[in-house]
Amino acid sequence: MPGLADATLLAAVALGSVRGASALLRASWPRRSPATAILLWQALGLAGGLAAVGAFIAVGVAPRDSSVAGGAAAMAARLANGQFLQPRQPIAVTLIQAACLTAGLALLTLLCWVLILAFAGVLQARRRQRELLALLAHGDPKVPGALVVDYPAAAAYCLPGLRSKIVVSVGTLDLLCPAELAAVIAHERAHLRARHDLVLIPFTSLRRAFPRSRVVAQAQRSVALLIEMLADDRARRARPARELATALLRFGTSGASFAPAGALAVAEGEITARVARLLTPPPPLSRRAHLAIWLAAGLLTVTPIILLTMP
Amino acid sequence: MTTVNRLGELERAIMEVLWETDKPLTVREVSGGLTQRNLAHTTVMTVLDRLAKKGFARRERDGRAWRYRPAATREAYVAELMLTALDQTGDRSAALARFAQSVSGAEATVLRDALEQIEGNGGKT
Numbered sequence: 001m002p003g004l005a006d007a008t009l010l011a012a013v014a015l016g017s018v019r020g021a022s023a024l025l026r027a028s029w030p031r032r033s034p035a036t037a038i039l040l041w042q043a044l045g046l047a048g049g050l051a052a053v054g055a056f057i058a059v060g061v062a063p064r065d066s067s068v069a070g071g072a073a074a075m076a077a078r079l080a081n082g083q084f085l086q087p088r089q090p091i092a093v094t095l096i097q098a099a100c101l102t103a104g105l106a107l108l109t110l111l112c113w114v115l116i117l118a119f120a121g122v123l124q125a126r127r128r129q130r131e132l133l134a135l136l137a138h139g140d141p142k143v144p145g146a147l148v149v150d151y152p153a154a155a156a157y158c159l160p161g162l163r164s165k166i167v168v169s170v171g172t173l174d175l176l177c178p179a180e181l182a183a184v185i186a187h188e189r190a191h192l193r194a195r196h197d198l199v200l201i202p203f204t205s206l207r208r209a210f211p212r213s214r215v216v217a218q219a220q221r222s223v224a225l226l227i228e229m230l231a232d233d234r235a236r237r238a239r240p241a242r243e244l245a246t247a248l249l250r251f252g253t254s255g256a257s258f259a260p261a262g263a264l265a266v267a268e269g270e271i272t273a274r275v276a277r278l279l280t281p282p283p284p285l286s287r288r289a290h291l292a293i294w295l296a297a298g299l300l301t302v303t304p305i306i307l308l309t310m311p
Numbered sequence: 312m313t314t315v316n317r318l319g320e321l322e323r324a325i326m327e328v329l330w331e332t333d334k335p336l337t338v339r340e341v342s343g344g345l346t347q348r349n350l351a352h353t354t355v356m357t358v359l360d361r362l363a364k365k366g367f368a369r370r371e372r373d374g375r376a377w378r379y380r381p382a383a384t385r386e387a388y389v390a391e392l393m394l395t396a397l398d399q400t401g402d403r404s405a406a407l408a409r410f411a412q413s414v415s416g417a418e419a420t421v422l423r424d425a426l427e428q429i430e431g432n433g434g435k436t
Binding site: 118121122125126128129131132133134135136149150151153154155156157158159160167169184187188191196197200201204227228231242245246247248249250251252253254255269270271272274275279 | 430
């Protein structure tokens with residue numbers, strides 16, 4: 001049947017994105033250039049999603065005489081006219097096509113819906129945080145520019161948004177020396193300035209869409225860690241790396257519990273990875289490698305768009 | 312902007328008054344508990360109503376007056392605030408960006424050793 005070539009190519013791009021994600025999870029270079037790795041993750045996510053939706057729809061609207069997008073529009077017009085069956089086509093083929101079309105539209109709806117839900121949830125949680133902070137938090141000369149909450153455990157975070165805030169607990173003030181505190185604030189300020197939260201939200205929502213997928217869960221965790229590394233790098237420009245590293249170590253060990261030795265076989269943890277990176281920074285990728293990755297990310301994003309819009 | 316800030320300050324001051332006692336207070340009693348004494352009765356009432364709408368205060372009829380009390384203790388609100396901040400897995404986790412989470416088990420031991428090693432090389436900065 002004509003038009004299935006595009007569907008095959010789109011399916012290949014979708015599967016390739018999943019393969020690429022697995023490869024990127026195993027790669028060790030991302031911690032050398034977190035920003036570039038995040039860009040590649042975004043390209044993989046966008047291309048994978050577009051291609052998967054597009055592949056289903058391409059099968060659904062074949063045969064067609066224009067692009068997949070044009071075919072979908074023509075199909076919609078035909079359905080709106082009440083013309084459900086293609087002339088001279090076996091009923092089984094029509095059923096398969098209808099199933100693919102439904103799957104494609106369902107996937108598209110799911111992806112958009114989880115993204116909307118994630119944004120709504122985030123905005124609501126932030127509003128509640130701001131309301132509570134207005135009643136409970138106070139300033140402290142030890143941390144200018146941050147809000148302090150009377151809570152004994154160590155906690156430091158930022159609330160991104162138009163009215164962004166940096167919050168630390170009293171436990172944090174007790175735990176860290178002034179230089180370490182300044183490093184933590186610099187780290188949080190980097191998150192706020194670069195709006196890292198907007199990068200993370202699509203991956204968090206993807207995780208909600210596919211809660212059983214290991215690749216998606218690992219991808220989300222990987223992006224979250226890369227974002228932390230990015231903020232560490234930014235903070236290191238203003239503060240000595242050592243202070244940020246010891247702040248991280250103090251934070252990590254601030255939980256009072258000593259679990260029985262060997263109870264958990266922990267793979268390298270996130271704090272360990274960040275501290276190692278701060279104390280012995282790995283060399284960033286070469287300019288040529290950067291270019292290659294950017295090019296790959298660009299091609300990856302453009303390919304499904306071309307496949308969907310070119311006849 | 313200044314009005315919003317002033318209202319925020321007032322909400323906070325009034326919650327402090329409500330948190331300080333066990334019994335529900337009338338608007339007049341709340342006014343009396345505030346350090347800023349020259350506030351109009353209606354201003355205090357408006358702010359109390361705002362707090363009730365936001366769910367921070369509850370009000371109940373007492374004869375012809377309303378009495379207000381906090382919907383939860385200060386500690387409960389702090390716990391809610393920090394729970395979101397410390398929670399790593401929930402859906403709320405994307406709402407804010409944490410600096411780091413404390414860990415336990417083998418990783419905590421590794422981190423403790425690393426910290427001792429760094430501190431040994433020159434003490435706390």
